[in-house]
Amino acid sequence: MSKVPAFVIGIILSILGLIIFAPNSNASGPEAYEELYWAFGGCLLSLTGILVIIVALLWPHKSIDLISSETGNEVSIPPPVHSDRD
Numbered sequence: 001m002s003k004v005p006a007f008v009i010g011i012i013l014s015i016l017g018l019i020i021f022a023p024n025s026n027a028s029g030p031e032a033y034e035e036l037y038w039a040f041g042g043c044l045l046s047l048t049g050i051l052v053i054i055v056a057l058l059w060p061h062k063s064i065d066l067i068s069s070e071t072g073n074e075v076s077i078p079p080p081v082h083s084d085r086d
Contacts (some may be wrong), residue, residue, distance in 0.1 A: 010052035017046025038071050 020042030027035035 003059065003061070006052060006056035006059075010049045010056060013049025013052060014046050015049075016046070017049055019040045021046060 001008040021039050022042075024039035024042065027033075027039065
């Protein structure tokens with residue numbers, strides 16, 4: 001996976017985590033624990049997205065050089081065939 005899709009996935013995870021976290025973070029009352037679980041899950045999702053972004057930015061770029069002389073599979077091309085029928 002290249003850096004751009006990983007970066008986009010990290011942003012999407014962070015935004016989705018914040019969307020889940022924001023409405024559930026102000027829970028109160030006797031049944032607030034269920035909403036706090038959702039808030040905790042949203043926080044973890046957002047932090048996972050931030051971690052994916054950081055890893056995508058710090059991961060070294062791997063360049064692939066395709067030089068035909070380095071492949072080792074040299075194919076000899078036969079000379080063209082000339083016909084005397086012309």
